[in-house]
Amino acid sequence: MRTFVHGAAVWDVAxxxxxxxxxxxxxxxxKVPDLAALRMVxxxxxxxxLEFGAGAPVVEDAAGRRRGSLVAGPGLGSGGTVRAWGTDVECVQVRLSPVIARAVLGAAPADLDGAVVSLDDLWGREAARIREQLSEARSWAERFAVTDALLAHRHAAGPPVDPELAWAWHRITADPGMARVxxxxxxxxxSRKRLWSRFRSQLGLPPKRAVQLVRFDHAAHRLVAGVGPARVAADAGYADQSHLHRDVKAFTGTTPATVAGELFLAVDDIAWPDRGTPARARPPAG
Known part of the structure; x- marks a missing residue:
C-alpha cells in the first residue's frame, strides 16, 4: 500500500x-478517512x-445521490456534473473495458445510460455477499483475489460482445484520437450504420463518442504529467489548441489548466500505473 498526497488529500492506495x-x-x-468533494472526470x-468500510462513498449526479457500491457507464461525469465524497471510505474500484462489461455486469453498458446505478439494484443479493466477503478479508491481497474470482466467474458466464466490436475498440484505444469510424x-x-448501432448497444456509447473519450483521456493524463496544452493538442490528434480546450470543456466543464490539477486524475500514477489492460481482440475474419 502506498500513500497518495495531493494538497490536503491523503489517501492509502493499494x-x-x-x-x-x-x-x-x-x-x-x-482507504480514505475524509474524501472531500471530488469531481469525477x-x-x-x-x-x-465495491465499498466495504465503516463509511460509504456518496456519488451525486443529475438524478440525485447514491450511496454504497455503485456501477457507472463509460464517460461518467461528462460536463463536470458528478461529484463524490464521504468519510471512512474503504473500497475496491474496478475499471472494466466496455468489451467485457456486458458479460461481467449481466447488463449492457448502454442500459446504464450514462448514470450511476446502485449495485444492489443490478446484482441483488450478490452485491451484499461481495461486500461481506471484502469486509471479512484480512488483507488487500485477499480482497483483490475475492474480487477477481467473482469477476472471472461472471465473465465466463456472461455473453461476449461481437468480435468485430472487440476489434474496433482495440483499434480505438491502440492509437488514441486517430481512429476514423x-x-x-x-x-x-x-456498414457505418451497423457499426454505430451494435457499438452503442453492446459497448455503451457510439463509436465517434468512444474515439473522443479515449482521445480526451489520453490528453488529460498528458496535461496532468505537465505537458503544455499546445503540445498535448498536437500529439493527441486535435486540430489545434482551441479544439483541445473545447473538448476539455465539454467533458469536464472546466479548462485544461484546471484538469492538470484534478485529484481524480492525479492518483492514477499510483492506482492505475498501466492505465488499464486492453481486452485482447483478434482481427475480424475475412
Whole structure:
C-alpha cells in the first residue's frame, strides 16, 4: 500500500501484485478517512465501486445521490456534473473495458445510460455477499483475489460482445484520437450504420463518442504529467489548441489548466500505473 498526497488529500492506495485473470479488468483499493468533494472526470471504462468500510462513498449526479457500491457507464461525469465524497471510505474500484462489461455486469453498458446505478439494484443479493466477503478479508491481497474470482466467474458466464466490436475498440484505444469510424466499419466489413448501432448497444456509447473519450483521456493524463496544452493538442490528434480546450470543456466543464490539477486524475500514477489492460481482440475474419 502506498500513500497518495495531493494538497490536503491523503489517501492509502493499494494495487494488486498480479494482473486479473480477465483481460480488460484492472482494480485498485482505496482507504480514505475524509474524501472531500471530488469531481469525477470522464474515463473510457465502466466503473465498478465495491465499498466495504465503516463509511460509504456518496456519488451525486443529475438524478440525485447514491450511496454504497455503485456501477457507472463509460464517460461518467461528462460536463463536470458528478461529484463524490464521504468519510471512512474503504473500497475496491474496478475499471472494466466496455468489451467485457456486458458479460461481467449481466447488463449492457448502454442500459446504464450514462448514470450511476446502485449495485444492489443490478446484482441483488450478490452485491451484499461481495461486500461481506471484502469486509471479512484480512488483507488487500485477499480482497483483490475475492474480487477477481467473482469477476472471472461472471465473465465466463456472461455473453461476449461481437468480435468485430472487440476489434474496433482495440483499434480505438491502440492509437488514441486517430481512429476514423468509416475506416473501422470497412475493417470489420460492416456498414457505418451497423457499426454505430451494435457499438452503442453492446459497448455503451457510439463509436465517434468512444474515439473522443479515449482521445480526451489520453490528453488529460498528458496535461496532468505537465505537458503544455499546445503540445498535448498536437500529439493527441486535435486540430489545434482551441479544439483541445473545447473538448476539455465539454467533458469536464472546466479548462485544461484546471484538469492538470484534478485529484481524480492525479492518483492514477499510483492506482492505475498501466492505465488499464486492453481486452485482447483478434482481427475480424475475412
Amino acid at each position: 494495487c494488486p501484485q498480479r494482473p486479473s485473470r480477465v483481460a480488460g479488468v484492472t482494480m485498485a483499493g482505496f 470522464p474515463h473510457p471504462a465502466v466503473t465498478l465501486l 468509416d475506416e473501422l466499419a470497412d475493417e470489420v466489413g460492416w
